[in-house]
Amino acid sequence: VTHSSNNAQGDAAPVKKVGIIGGGQLGLLLCQAGRRIGLHTTVLTDDATSPAVHSADDVLVAQLDDSAAVTTLIQQCDVVTFELEAIPDVTLDKLQTAIDQALVMTHPSVEVMTCIKDKGLQKTWLSDARLPTLPFALIDAKTQADSGGVGGIDLPLVQKARQGGYDGKGVQILRTAEELEELWPVPSVIEPALHNCVEVAVVVARDVDGMISAYPPVTMEFDPQLNAVSTVISPGLLAPEVQKSCRTIASEAVNALGSVGVFAVELFLTQDGELYINEISPRVHNSGHLTIDGFAHDQFEQHMRAVSGHPVAAIESRAPAAVMLNLLYDDSMVAAHTGAPYALALDEHVTLHWYGKPEARPGRKMGHINALGDSTEAALERARAGLAKIQSGDLNPPKAETQAVAS
Amino acid sequence: VTHSSNNAQGDAAPVKKVGIIGGGQLGLLLCQAGRRIGLHTTVLTDDATSPAVHSADDVLVAQLDDSAAVTTLIQQCDVVTFELEAIPDVTLDKLQTAIDQALVMTHPSVEVMTCIKDKGLQKTWLSDARLPTLPFALIDAKTQADSGGVGGIDLPLVQKARQGGYDGKGVQILRTAEELEELWPVPSVIEPALHNCVEVAVVVARDVDGMISAYPPVTMEFDPQLNAVSTVISPGLLAPEVQKSCRTIASEAVNALGSVGVFAVELFLTQDGELYINEISPRVHNSGHLTIDGFAHDQFEQHMRAVSGHPVAAIESRAPAAVMLNLLYDDSMVAAHTGAPYALALDEHVTLHWYGKPEARPGRKMGHINALGDSTEAALERARAGLAKIQSGDLNPPKAETQAVAS
Numbered sequence: 001v002t003h004s005s006n007n008a009q010g011d012a013a014p015v016k017k018v019g020i021i022g023g024g025q026l027g028l029l030l031c032q033a034g035r036r037i038g039l040h041t042t043v044l045t046d047d048a049t050s051p052a053v054h055s056a057d058d059v060l061v062a063q064l065d066d067s068a069a070v071t072t073l074i075q076q077c078d079v080v081t082f083e084l085e086a087i088p089d090v091t092l093d094k095l096q097t098a099i100d101q102a103l104v105m106t107h108p109s110v111e112v113m114t115c116i117k118d119k120g121l122q123k124t125w126l127s128d129a130r131l132p133t134l135p136f137a138l139i140d141a142k143t144q145a146d147s148g149g150v151g152g153i154d155l156p157l158v159q160k161a162r163q164g165g166y167d168g169k170g171v172q173i174l175r176t177a178e179e180l181e182e183l184w185p186v187p188s189v190i191e192p193a194l195h196n197c198v199e200v201a202v203v204v205a206r207d208v209d210g211m212i213s214a215y216p217p218v219t220m221e222f223d224p225q226l227n228a229v230s231t232v233i234s235p236g237l238l239a240p241e242v243q244k245s246c247r248t249i250a251s252e253a254v255n256a257l258g259s260v261g262v263f264a265v266e267l268f269l270t271q272d273g274e275l276y277i278n279e280i281s282p283r284v285h286n287s288g289h290l291t292i293d294g295f296a297h298d299q300f301e302q303h304m305r306a307v308s309g310h311p312v313a314a315i316e317s318r319a320p321a322a323v324m325l326n327l328l329y330d331d332s333m334v335a336a337h338t339g340a341p342y343a344l345a346l347d348e349h350v351t352l353h354w355y356g357k358p359e360a361r362p363g364r365k366m367g368h369i370n371a372l373g374d375s376t377e378a379a380l381e382r383a384r385a386g387l388a389k390i391q392s393g394d395l396n397p398p399k400a401e402t403q404a405v406a407s
Numbered sequence: 408v409t410h411s412s413n414n415a416q417g418d419a420a421p422v423k424k425v426g427i428i429g430g431g432q433l434g435l436l437l438c439q440a441g442r443r444i445g446l447h448t449t450v451l452t453d454d455a456t457s458p459a460v461h462s463a464d465d466v467l468v469a470q471l472d473d474s475a476a477v478t479t480l481i482q483q484c485d486v487v488t489f490e491l492e493a494i495p496d497v498t499l500d501k502l503q504t505a506i507d508q509a510l511v512m513t514h515p516s517v518e519v520m521t522c523i524k525d526k527g528l529q530k531t532w533l534s535d536a537r538l539p540t541l542p543f544a545l546i547d548a549k550t551q552a553d554s555g556g557v558g559g560i561d562l563p564l565v566q567k568a569r570q571g572g573y574d575g576k577g578v579q580i581l582r583t584a585e586e587l588e589e590l591w592p593v594p595s596v597i598e599p600a601l602h603n604c605v606e607v608a609v610v611v612a613r614d615v616d617g618m619i620s621a622y623p624p625v626t627m628e629f630d631p632q633l634n635a636v637s638t639v640i641s642p643g644l645l646a647p648e649v650q651k652s653c654r655t656i657a658s659e660a661v662n663a664l665g666s667v668g669v670f671a672v673e674l675f676l677t678q679d680g681e682l683y684i685n686e687i688s689p690r691v692h693n694s695g696h697l698t699i700d701g702f703a704h705d706q707f708e709q710h711m712r713a714v715s716g717h718p719v720a721a722i723e724s725r726a727p728a729a730v731m732l733n734l735l736y737d738d739s740m741v742a743a744h745t746g747a748p749y750a751l752a753l754d755e756h757v758t759l760h761w762y763g764k765p766e767a768r769p770g771r772k773m774g775h776i777n778a779l780g781d782s783t784e785a786a787l788e789r790a791r792a793g794l795a796k797i798q799s800g801d802l803n804p805p806k807a808e809t810q811a812v813a814s
Contacts, residue, residue: 035439035461036749037749037750038749038763054442055442205807207807213807295755296754296755296804297804311807312806312807313752313805314804314805314807314808316752316805317755341443342442342445343444345720345723347703396717396718397704398720398723399618399719400618400620400719400720400722401721
């Protein structure tokens, strides 16, 4: 298996009809970008109330492994792309058969989607491609811990289930011999747990000609209770040379994958300045949401440009610093849940993006706030003021202050 | 007839379903704004290929005086608004009947739409409301010129047909006794022609509570051949105190109308600093297109907020200066006509907005370019560079400059 060649359809003319498997907020924002650039979108989702339903041109509601629905998607679209990793194998197989018959394209390729959705295959590929990544062991469901670790990896260690994890699910840290008893009996990747590293992400777009645009790296802060990203900062507090290294490594990884679209490369930055690729998402990503307001061309437009055969755009920022706050649902967001618009500029620097999910659950990603500033501090302050406004239930932009008197 | 009271439905809760009569680029951009803020739009258009068809949630294709279609629009919508003045009388009558039966609302009111679409009624209203406007005479189809003028207005003078004019159509300047023979035999407004005045427009939003937001005034340059606006500059070269006077007069006029939505107030600014209201458009307007990129809340969002019962937003600019160039079709735009996306950021300061009209005709408004800058000069320079790029057939954003080498 090699991932280093360009997609065979790379020289084809741009296409119009884009199918998207998955209907969440990433699909919503992909469809909005597609509409701006004149593409026609068809979303396959298993939930008729999912956010993308509101922005797609056409919607197919069916399980993601529904054969008839996937057939319809292939018939209706020139190219199919993905807003989540967990695409059922049967669907990937069906897409590959259609590709082989020249009925459709996919970006990224089925090969890359298959590799990335299994964290074991992905890790093996990273290692084989000589990209910087932590040492690891692959274990099966029957593997037992030994006294000091698992599969040759010493404590403290991280266990990542090979299949199905996201947003912190399917990942656990085991620190002590006692905790080793909690090892899940599932096929997993075992890695050393790093101490006090910074989590960095680089969103990279690659087009059919192999040209690459990498956004500045962002640093991510996590909500300790929810184990979900709470704050994303661009370009963060990283020194320029570290920023450059992050972009270079991420670009090399995406180039090595050899596929087309937007990819998010998550990196560990250690205290002594080493960079390791944690994992790659073959899609637009939460860490790239601040590109909506922070850059001339956001990750969603870049992805839609790339998968439809257009060149990706250069990276042009609209402000020196940008910050995103995820809106993880809690009781303070009742007003937003019942009344927020999809997009609301709170002022010229701060925008609320709300996904319109009908069901609110504690900790669920319901939207995000983007803020721009001349410094990270200024952007953060504005973002937090925006959050306070949302939490206070005020879902209006600043009101007009003048009321003319009738003459 | 009085227009100075709030709409009787002013205290109603916000509504969701907005009908728009007219399907041009103004409708396209209104529907896009409606989508962002979670409204449902239904467009009534006589052309199934008109721009708004691509962004409306529902489309009714019928003549604008089609009784069944207007009935359907009333049934499907909470409020009806307009993207053009020339609404047939029979349609306005039908809407008023539905309003009287509490079946629907309209913003602006039928009363205001009826007044404004007839330049004679509008001019009489301006005068009666003691708003600053030029002296005028109303003439009928049989009126003859006298030796020095028409209806008591001396040469040079302007004749404006009372019905149906737009974009310079239905308006002529008569300068000499000889030219007086060209007087059209149609009911008209006759005004003195001003020498070397500056044409200024102020876009004003008024909500159901009577709160008003007025954008900074723009100055307009006209294409001498096409007699259409070619360039709009905000806030132009007007002194701050003149800007203030323009906003005050425009706000007073919109407040006096007492209706809800966005209105464009066109003003003449004479060499000696006098301001006269030329005319009022009861809708979003070409002179407000630079608000899309130049302000946190553009005229389209303000209109949709206002007509759906939300408060209008304060005016917050994103840059000190903004410029818009209308793209009036000529042979240099063939590439754009065949390939431009609806929205394309040429860089972080310049955006192409293309309306996707299937038929290009010389002089037809096909799109516009917005540019921002720290000064009018900087914004103009960027806008013109953007225009040159479009005319060269380059419809891509700046391309990525890096191509990572496979590791």
